[in-house]
Amino acid sequence: MVELPPLTPQILLGLTAIVLFGIDIIAPDTRKNGLLASVSAIGTVAAAATAVWFLAAGSGDYRFVQFDGALVVDALSLFFAFVVASVATLVVIGSYDYIEGEEHVSEYYSLVLLAATGMSLMAAANSLVTVFVALELASLPSYALVSFLKTDRGSVEAGLKYFLIGALSSAVMVYGISLVYATTGTLLLDDIAAEVAGNQFGGVLGLGILMLAGGFAFKTASVPFHFWAPEAYEGAPAPISAFLSSASKAAGFAVAFRVFTTAFPLDAVAAVAIDWSLLFAVLAVVTMTLGNFAAATQNEVKRMLAYSSIGHAGYVLMGLAALQSGAAEANAFVLGASMTHLLVYGFMNTGAFLFVALVEYWDVGRTFEDYNGLATRAPVACVAMTVFMFSLAGLPVGGGFLSKYLLFAGTVQAGFAWLAAIAAINSALSLYYYSRVVKAIWIEDPSDDLSLAGTPTGLYTAVVAAAVATVVLLVAFDPVAQTAVHAADVLFAL
Amino acid sequence: MVGAFDFTPAIPLLPFAAFLVAMLVGHFAPRLLPKGGAIPGILATAGSLLLSIWTFLTVSGGSYHAQDIYTWVVGQNTFSLHFGILVDPLSAMMLVIVSLVAVLVHVFSLGYMNDEGETGLPRYYAGLGLFTFSMLAFVVADNLLMAFMFFELVGLCSYLLIGFHFREPGPPSAAKKAFLVTRFGDYFFLIGVVGILATFGTARFVAVGDGVHSFPHLAEQALAAAGGEGTMPEHVAHFLDVIGMNAETWFAILGLLVLGGVVGKSAQFPLHTWLPDAMEGPTPVSALIHAATMVAAGVYLVARMYGFYALLPTVLAIIALVGGFTALFAASMGVVKDELKQVLAYSTISQYGYMMLGLGTGGYIAATFHLMTHAFFKALLFLGAGSVIIAMHHNEDMWDMGGLREKMPVTYYTFLSGSLALAGIVPFSGFWSKDEILYEALIYGAGDSPILLAAYAMGLLAVFFTGFYTFRMVFLTFHGEPRSDTARDPHGVRWNVKLPLVVLGILAATVGLVNMTPVAELTGLHIEYLHQWLVIPEASDFAALGYDNYHHLLEQFAGYHAADIGPLAPGAVSLALALGGAGLAWVLYNVDSPTEHTEKLGGVKTVLYNNYYQDEYQVWLAQGVTLPLARAADTFDQGIVDGVVNGVSSVSLFAGSRVKRIQDGLVTHYAALLTLGLVVLLVAFGLLEGWF
Secondary structure, rough: OOOOOOHHHHHHHHHHHHHHHHHHHHHOOOOHHHHHHHHHHHHHHHHHHHHHHHHOOHHHOOOOEEHHEEEEOOHHHHHHHHHHHHHHHHHHHHHHHHHHOOOOOOOHHHHHHHHHEEEEEHHHEEHHHHHHHHHHHHHHHHHHHHOOOEEEEEEEEHHHHHHHHHHHHHHHHHHHHHHHHHOOOOHHHHHHHHHHHHOOOHHHHHHHHHHHHHHHHHHHHOOOOHHHHHHHHHOOOOOHHHHHHHHHHHHHHHHHHHOOOOOOOOHHHHOOOHHHHHHHHHHHHHHHHHHHHHHHHHHHHHHHHHHHHHHHHEEEEEEEEOOOOOOHHHHHHHHHHHHHHHHHHHHHHHHHHHHHHHHHHHHOOOEEEHHHOHHHHHHHHHHHHHHHHHHHHHOOOOOHHHHHHHHHHHHHHOOOHHHHOOOOOOOOHHHHHHHHHHHHHHHOOOOOOOOOOOOOOHHHHHHHHHHHHHHHHOHHHHHHHHHHHHHHHHHHHH | OHHHHOOOOOOHHHHHHHHHHHHOOOOOOHHHHHHHHHHHHHHHHHHHHHHHHHHHHHOOOOOOEEEEEEEOOOOOOOOOOOEEEEOHHHHHHHHHHHHHHHHHHHHHHHHHHHHHOOOOOHHHHHHHHHHHHHHHHHEOEEEHHHHHHHHHHHHHHHHHOOOOOOOOHHHHHHHHHHHHHHHHHHHHHHHHHHHHHHHHHOOOOOOOOOOOOOOHHHHHHHHHOOOOOOOOOHHHHHHHHHEEEEEEHHHHHHHHHHHHHHHHHHOOOOOOOOOHHHOOOOOHHHHHHHHHHEEEHHHHHHHHHHHHHOHHHHHHHHHHHHHHHHHHHHHHHHHOOEEEEHHHHHHHHHHHHHHHHHHHOOOOHHHHHHHHHHHHHHHHHHHHHHHHHHHHHOOEEEOOOOOHHOOHHHHHHHHHHHHHHHHHOOOOOOOHHHHHHHHHHHHHOOOOOOHHHHHHHHHHHHHHHHHHHHHHHHHHHHHOOOOOOOOOOOOOOHHHHHHHHHHHHHHHHHHHEEEHHHHHHHHHHEEEEHHHHHHOOOOOHHHHHHHHHHHHHHHHHHHOOOOOOOOHHHHHHHHHHHHHHHHHHHHOOOOOOOOHHHHHHHHHHHHOOOOHHHHHHHHHHHHHHHHHHHHHHHHHHHHHHHHHHHHHHHHHHHHHHHHHHHOOHHHHHHHHHHHHHHHHHHHHHHHHHHHO
C-alpha cells in the first residue's frame, strides 16, 4: 500500500494551482468561471479533508521531518492546513459570483490557491529560510489579489500600500533572520534552540528576535505593523479580504507559534536576550485596544471588520503572551486556546466578510446606514450575519463564545489575569460595534428604494456554510479544542 | 397495596387540572365549558376533598408520609432543592379544611356569580382553581422553599381574584395594594428562606430517612450545643463562624425574617391594611381566600415550623404580642364599620391575631384548633354575607338592611350560628378554641413569662369588642324593621347558596366539640380529640412534628412553664366578656329602628373611622420616605453610574476617532510610523534587557 506523503495537503493545494494554470493554457478564451471555481473548490476541500484525515489518524502525534529539517509535519501544521484550506474553500465558492464577469479569472483562482499553498507551508516551515520563502509565497499572490480589480482605484491603491508595507516588513524580518543566523550559525529551528542557551551575543540575538517578530506582526496585522490591514481589506475584493483576514492571519500565527516555541525556548532566551512573552503581552494589549477602539468609530462595515480583525489578532497574541517557562501544561492549554480561536475565527470572520461581499454584489453601499433593513429583503443571509457578529463578540450563539472563553480562561490560569481583564473590557466594547450591524439590518427601516438584485448561489452557499460551521462549533467544540491543545502539546514535547 | 398516600399528589393537582380546563377551554372554546368552568372546579375540588378525607383517615390510623417528588436543582457538594410531600396530622387536617371550603365556595359561586349573570366566569374559576392548587400544595410542602413558592402563588391568585372586576376603579387598586403589602412581608420571608438554606443546608421541616436533616432539628442541636450539650452541627458551626453571631441571635433573626411573610399574609399589624381593601373582590373569593385559607397560610406556616419557633423565646414573645395587639386593634376598628363585609374583614384580622397569640404563647394546639374553627365559621359568615348581598342587590351598607330575618331564614340561622361562634358564646365552636388560646396565654404568662400576660390582657379585652361588633352586625342586618326598599323585598337565593351555608352552619356550631378542654378538665373524660390527634408517638419518624416534642422544646428552650390555674374561671371570664359585648349590642341595636351611636365616641370615632390612620402613615412612608430615597438612588444611578458608563463610552469613541486619524491613507506615514514603532520597541526592550 502506498503511503501518502505527509505534506499531502500542501501538495494538493499547489497541484490545484498548477492545474488551474493548465486549464487556462488549454482554453484561454472560453468562459470557464464555473469550471475553475469547481476545480479550486475540489482542490481545497481535498486538502482540508486530508488534513482532518491525517489528524484523525494520529499522524499529528509525530513530527515528520521533511527535506532535512526544512519542513516538518505535525499536529500544528495539519491543524493550520485545515484552517487555511477550509477558509480557501469558502473564499473560492464565494468568489464564483463575485468575480463573475471580471477578466483574468483563472489567474485569480490560481493565485488564491498559490497563496493558500504558501500559508499552509508557513505552518510547516521548520527553518528560517523556509519560513521566509513560505511567507513570501503567501504574500506575493496576496498583493496581486488585493489589486485584482484593476479598474477600481481603491483596489489598486490598496494593493500598492499592502505591497509597500509588506516589502518594508519583509526587509525587517530578513534582517532579523540574518542577525539570528549571525549569532547562532544555523537557520534550522531545532539547531537554533541548541545555540541560544548561554549565547554570548545576547543583544544581537534579541535584536534579531524582535525584528523577526516584526515580520510575523505584519502577517498577523498586529500593531505597529497593522497599517496595511484596514486599507487592504477595504480596497480588496471582499472575498480576498476574508481570505487575508482569516487564513493569512492564521498562517502568520502558526509560523510565529512554531518559531518562538521551537527555536527560542523562553527560559533560555529570556536569560540571555529578550523575554519575548513580555513583548507579545505588550503587542497583545496595544493591538486589541487599538483594533477595538478604532473599530468602534468606523462608518463602513468592511472597515469596521478590518479593525475588528486587528482586535482579534490581539486576543490571539495572548496565547504567546501568557506562555511562561516551565509550565508545560498551562502553556499547551493557552496556546491550544489561541489555535482554537483562530479556527473558529476562520469561519465566523470569513462568513462576515463574505456577507459584505454579498452586499457589495448587490451594490447596496458600504456604510452602516446602507445596511438598514436588509433583513426585510434577505432574511437568511441576515440571520447568518447575526450569528457571525454575535459570535465574534463572544455571545453564545456560535463557537466564538467558547473559543474566547477558553482563551481568556487559559490566560487567567497561566497567571495573566490582568491581560484577560483588558481583553474582556475590549470584548465588551466590541459588542457595541458588532451589534450596530445587527441593529442596522434587523431593527432599522429599509430605505424605500432598497432592492436586491438576485440571489448569488455561490455567495449564499458560502455564507450559510460558514454560519452553520460557526454554530456547529458551539456544539461540537470539544474535539476541536482537544485537537488544538494536543497540537500545542506536541509542539512543546520537543 | 395502593394507599391514600399514593394519591396525595393528586389532591393539589386536581384543582390545577380544573384551572387548566377553565383557562384553556374558556379561552379557545368557551361554549364547551359548562357553567363557565364551575362544574370542572366543583368536580376537582370534590375529588380533592374525598382524597383529603381518605388521607385524613389514613393519618388517624397512625401512619404518616414524607416523600421527595422531584429534585429540581441537584447540588454538587451543597444542598439540593426539591419538591416533596409531607403528610402529618397538621397538614392532613388542613387539607380537609381547605378542600372542603373550596368545594363549598365553588358551589356558592354558582349562585353568586353564575346566577347573577357575571361575565368572565372562566377567568374566575381558573383563578379559584389555581388558588386551590397553590394552597393545597403549600399545605403539603415538605420544605420551606417549596412552601415559599406556593405562598407566592397564593398571593398571585389573591391579586387576580381581588381584581376580578378590573373595569371598576376600586378592585384593581385593592388588588395592587394587597399584592404590594403582602410582597413587602414576603421579601423578608425570601431572605429568611435563603438564610435558612445557607445556615442549615436544608429547608426540610422534618427529617425522614437516612442522611436527611431538618432545619428545626439542626437548630435545636445547635442551641443545645451552645448551652453545653452535644455538638454543634458542622455546617451550622461553620456558617455561624462566617457571620460571627451566636446561634441564638442568628436564629431569632431568621425566625423574624420568615415571620415577615407571615405578618403580611395573615394580615397582622402593621401589614394588615390590605385585607379590608381586599373585600373589593367577589364575596366567595373573600370567603375562600381572605378568611378561610390564604390568610391562614401565614399562621399555618408558623405552626408548620413550630419546632423552630419553639426554640426562640424572643420571637415567640413577639408573635404573642403582635397577635394580641392585632386582635384588640382590629376588633376596635370593626366596631364602627357600616358595611357588612368590612366588619367581617376586621374580625378576620382580629381572629388571626388570636391564632398568633396562641402560637406565641405556646398554645400550639389551641392555635391550630382556632385555625380550624375559624376557617369554618368565617367562611360561613362570608358566604352568609354573600347571600345577604345577593338579596340586597349588591348593596353592602348595613344601615340599608334590617329585618332580613323573616325573609331569609336559612341565611339568618346559619349566620347566627357563625356569629355565635365568632363572638365566642358557648357551645359554639369559636368559644372553645378562643377560650383555649386565652387559657394557654394565661397559664404560661402566669408561669415564667410575664410578658405574655400583656398579650393575654389585650386578647381578653378584644373578646368584649368581638362580641359587640358581631352582634351589632347581626342586629343591624337581620333584626328590626327593613330600612330600605330592597330590604323590604329582597332577591331570593337558591339551593346553591343555601347548601354551603347549612353545611358550614352545622360545622360552626359543632366543630368546637372536638377539643372541649374545660369539659375535659371538669369531667376527667378523654375528649380532647384534637389534642390526641396532634400528638405523634415518640417512636414515629415524625415525632419531631408532634405536640409532645413542641411542648418539650418550649419548656427546655423557651422557658415556658404552665402555672397551675384551672380552665374554668378564665373561661367564665371570657364568656362573660363576650356576653357583655353581645348584650351591649342588644341594648343599642336590637330595636325596631336602630340609630347610629358612634357620635358618643367623640374624637375616638374619627380615629376609628380612619382605621387609626394606618393607611395614611403607610402612604406617607411610601411617599415621604421611600420616594425621596428612590429619587436619590435614581440620581445616583443616572448621574454617577450612568455617568461613568457614558464617560467610558465617550472616551472610547474619542480615542477611537484619534486612532482613525492616524490612519490617514498616506503610505509614507504608515512606513514612518511602522519604523518608529519598531524603534520604540527596540529601544524599550534594549534598555529593559540590557543590550546596550
